[in-house]
Amino acid sequence: MGFAAWSLTVWARTYCDAGYDAGGRFELNFLLPVVPAVGALVGLLAQAVGRRLALRAPTAVRVSLPALLVVVATVGAAWWFFATRGTLDGYPGDSGLCPPSNVPPQWPDWIRV
Template sequence: MVALMARATGRRLTLATPRAIRAALPTLLVVVTTVSPAWWLFATRRTLDGHPGDSGRCPASNVPPRWPDWLPA
């Protein structure tokens, strides 16, 4: 549903733009509106409980020093 709404919005925004941008903008909007919530979910909520890939949070010894503070580990 979100992808369809983003695609429709992209079509309306691109009426007076060049053809190359007109072709790419709806796709870009679909990707951004799909990836952003998924990235936020995994960054803030981690993997769902009980999922085989859920190992819990990494211990401090396993977090690289370059890891950003705003992203939970």
């Protein structure tokens, strides 16, 4: 999930030409190994919390709660990273393909922050 968020961030910055200069590429290349590692830690933490919460629960809850928390935590963390680092609001982009918010127009409204 972390790699997918990183890939979408690179694509958005390239498409809108916002934050893809030398400093922006350095930031993205530095974040490449960090984002998946943080995503894995978030997933492990969510799984541990889910197991702890479901200790005395019925079998269905004991099996599904940790998995549900992992999915919610990793998707939420990836979406947050992508929304904050992928679409740099107000950054002067030169491509002319995106509005001033630097959100590509073909993306659905629910992904925009």
